[in-house]
Amino acid sequence: MIERHKLHLLSFSLALLLMIVSSITQAQDIVSIQNPWVRATNPGQNISAGYMTMTSTQDVTLIRVKSDITESVEIHSMKMENNVMKMRMLDSLALSLGKPYKLEPGGYHLMLFDLKKSLSDAQTVDFEMTFKNNKGAEFTQKVKAIVKGSENNHHQLQQSDHEHHHNH
Template sequence: MKASSSLCALLIGLFTFSAQATIEINDPYARATPPRAPNSAAFMVLVNSGDKSVNLVRAATPAAGKVELHSHVMADGMMKMRQVENIAIPSHGKATLEPGGLHVMLFDLAAPLKEGESLPLTLHFSDGTEITQSVPIRKTIVESKMKHSHDNG
């Protein structure tokens, strides 16, 4: 009887594991900041090799007081950042987080983000997967000369 319950627990464990998406994080980086800049952003490509779609639902880092998932939208002729509840990653697909698009916004930085350093970033997914990665900090050129406005509404 004991072997039967052990086998059952093993099968349940395998089923639970196989139901989760397999997420890979490619080319992550955070934007370096000037000395007193309070905010930055992190970018990456999230690849889902699993059979079920999954959503990025939250991100966290001790380097920032607040972390939000964001998108850019054109509104009234201006590009505005908007918080989003989640970022979908389709099964056998990817979500690209890039400047001017979806990204992880880092608010109230504890210290400037310096090129060549890195920060820990934890990503939380809708299937319970949690990934912590050391994200390199890069100096980047501002990609656009469009007017930008930040709007949390």
């Protein structure tokens, strides 16, 4: 009787493990991330930006991004209005099936605030990105981004260079 109970428990555990592994694999199969990178920072600079191309196999919405190197990651848009570049925080970012969505300098991007350390070329930054599908189910995807761009820091990010509309 005890052996039968152990066998049922083992079967249940294996089934549960397969469901978890399947959902992890499924999450990575839903959104493909290409060329993730984060801009290197100068000494004393406590903000940076993240970029990548995301392509989804279904309509999903990016609703949250976290990283262990920062207190806050926000999704932002950037566009020219009346000859002034304006940056705005977004609550989410909708991805359409099959359409590559670029997070790039001068456009949509991730803002990393209150960095816990400076970022140097060739370091990596880990992100946990949370998406929601049209049925309301959430899934997360881990992304490892390379730090680069110190040679381009004449475009360096300083909070005073951008107009922010936040509810911090």
